[in-house]
Amino acid sequence: MSQPLRNTTARWRALDVRHHLSPFTDYKDLKGAGGARIITHGEGVWLEDSEGARLLDGMAGLWCVNVGYGRKALAEAAYKQMLELPYYNTFFKTATPPPLELAEKLAELAPKGFNQVFYGSSGSESNDTVVRLARHYWNAVGKPEKQHFISRTYAYHGSTMASASLGGMTAMQEGFGLPLPGFHHVTPPYWYDFGGALSPEDFGIQAARAIEEKILEIGPEKVAAFIGEPIQGAGGVIVPPSTYWPEVQRICREYDVLLVADEVICGFGRTGAWFGSETLGIAPDLMTTAKGITSGYLPLSAVLVHDRITEALLEKGGEFFHGYTYSGHPTACAVALANIGIIEEEGLVERVREETGPHLQARLRELAEHPLVGEVRGIGLIGAVELVADKATRRHFPDLGKVGVICRDHCFANNVILRAVRDSIVISPPLIITKSEIDELVDRLRHCIDLTARDLGVALPGAEA
């Protein structure tokens, strides 16, 4: 007989130590510290831990809980669908209604020409699908040698073997036999670190031309696609200079290279448009989405495919030997429909574009005066504050990443959840955040940057010596 559960923090943390391997974790470190902080409840932008502390979630979970926590409509959509038909596959000439209804909705929301959708359960899966789909496409149109992919340093496209190959995180590749053959990386459009003496605009062109050089090095006849997030999220919220994407677009067209926008973070309202491609002026051939499509309530992802591609596939693709048990999962798709319904009814995309996005960006830019802050960047409800040793020369602290963690830990201790990427603090709150909650978030962040400065012995104006 099973024992009744004793729901205590001590028990859960002990279970975490004894039985649980969490992602992206140094086990000795976490288990040595007695296990994870246990989060038990959520409402709006607020989380609660097992000790009753309230935390302001400045990261929307992991860049995904766009409509915030505690949405009954999403639970009800899942409940209803589970009773009707929790699961059935879409493999063998069957389908269920929710993925079809959702596909129509996605085609309506997406830029013109994205009329077909391929489902998965995560951003990683969707990017694996992109690799297969792009190669399938080039096989279909009689260019089977077009197999290579170009991406960027600091890109994050997932953690499966192919999506981590697309990604540009060396720690995820070294020692894992990655990247797989045929995956190449170029400089990201990260002016602060890579721009040197160039203006951001000139650097944007230079960073785009790095793609052109790579295409020519590999041979245009061998390059299948270039993939990029409109704004690189997990790479540190890298907002490209305005000159970058138009030049990338030109290059991809010129060399007949597919352009893939990874919208896993930027999609579903984060930048103040349904898709980051619209905000950044990109006209891609394929778009990967996940996270915000269900606001994280259930796992779901979708590759949106432009007619340019599907026309060839429908005509001469033959069977596409690819798919997942949960491709088009009816319950996940029903939740996605309800989630999109909320985003529409509450006008969240417009609110991010016109009200909360500009407010967050203005409040964050006030931090640029701080002695520790080298740059503030962002659009809509995604942003980053870069902490540096010397503002004038854009010099980082030695041991890059250490100061970011100090600041992030202060945030956590002060009940605001933000992430550190190298020495940038990144911000991506639920889209329902109010202006006063944004004020609270930025005020707490400023306090934590002050605490970080104090730890580093950096003098603050107005503070006693």
Ligand code: PXG
């Ligand atoms: N593309 C992008 C742009 C992402 O941000 C993925 C693909 C992969 O999605 P899945 O669902 O397979 O995780 C992501 C995921 C972080 C962090 O530390 C970011 C992500 C995942 C885990 C951690 O910021 N992004």
